Amino acid sequence: MLSFCVCLHPSALPTVEVVSPQSPFYSGDAVTLRCDIPKYTDWHQYVWLKDNSTVPGKTNQTITITLPHEAGQYQCYRRREDSSVAPYMSRPVKITFTALPSATVVVVSPQSPFYSGDAVTLKCNITQYTDWHQYVWLKDNSTVPGKTTQTITITLPQEAGHYQCYRRREDRSNTSSLSGPVTIKNNDKLVLVYANKTWMEALQYCREHHVDLVSVSSEQIQHWVEGWAKGASSPHVWLGLRYSCNLGIWFWVKGVTVCYDNWASDAEREQGCARRVGAVGRDGGQWVSLEETDKLNFICTNERKSVSVCQGCVCTYVCVCVYLVGCVFICVISSLTLF
Incomplete structure (x- = not known):
């Protein structure tokens, strides 16, 4: 008895095609697959397999799967009507997903x-x-x-x-x-007040509505002050900086002498009793001495600190500390008239 081997060229095998979307696939994607059967049209039912198991209810040429729970390896074939010929299976197509990008x-x-x-x-x-x-x-x-x-x-x-x-x-x-x-958020440790006031009016306003006129005791605070001053409507902005003619020193209103400074020039610092209060330039951020009756914008601080550090010497809030050699300092009670 003769037997015949029916050989099917690989190009005639069914193929699983990805219709949409194109890879890479992500969690949440709905992926549409199509089973293409080359040659012949007298096929009446498509069969889909996922991970070598028939997928129930999937009998159309195109199917849609949802990631990630339907990810897997897909194959398909189609039965011919009234035929006992065994179906030919497509090669597997693996549908995987990638984690959503960060x-x-x-x-x-x-x-x-x-x-x-x-x-x-x-x-x-x-x-x-x-x-x-x-x-x-x-x-x-x-x-x-x-x-x-x-x-x-x-x-x-x-x-x-x-x-x-x-x-x-x-x-x-x-x-x-x-x-x-x-x-x-903007730096809420300081606040620029756009109203033009004299130095004393600015000091009173800051103490009533905030904590004090700003004292610039470090390079970091100077950086903050420069940032705020750029938005001022006046060419200079008041600082909490005052000169005591009695003591011959510049000091901050919070009760410490000037350790860190950013004077525009030595001449500005040496004005002394002629110009008794300090301001920062809107452009450049350098300090100048001005008449206290000038009217400018000003910067208030919202920080309340009871202790400051001045070149290694601890100064209390109620004192003006004068730094001397070897960290010896004179503490003058703030109730004295320094202005």
Whole structure:
């Protein structure tokens, strides 16, 4: 008895094709697959297999699966009507998914600390892949309308808050992961008051509404002061800096002498009794001595500290400390008239 072997060329085998979307696939993607049967049209039922097991209810040429729970290895074949010929199985196609890319919010400019009036530029970075078409920004957990680009600019203080971002992919329902929050707020240790007042009026205002006129006892505080001063409406801004003609020293209103300084010149510092109060320049941030009757913007501090450090010498809030050789200092009770 003769037997015949029916051989099928590989090109005639069924194939599983990915219709949409194209890889890479992400959690939440709905992936459409198609079973292509070359030649012949008299097939009446498609059969789909996932990981070598028949998928119930999937009998059409195209099927849609949802990731991640339907990820796996897919194959297909089709039965011919009224035929006992064994079906030919497609080669397997593995459908896997990738974790959603991470989003991060980066501050482009300026660097912190931020000040009232600053325009802060933020950037949403997506580390993997580029086929994402729209950025979404959130402020304090609410979507920010009109902010759909990778970089945005916000203005302080009215747009201060906690910022997050993510990005949508074109024609897909899923998104990147939501970034962690980045807090953008202006430096609230200091406040610039735009009203023009004399030095004494400014001192009184700060003590009534805040804590005091600012004392610049370190380079860091000087940096903060320069940032605030840039937004002033007057060419100079009052500091809590005063000259005592009785003692022949410059001192801060919080009760310490000047250790750190940023005078524009020695001549400014040596004005002494001629110009008895200090201010910082809006442009450049250097200190000048001025008449206390001038009317300027001023910077108040919201920090209340009872102890300061002056070149290694501890000075109490109620004293003016004069630094001498070997850290010997004279403590003058603040009730004395130093002005």
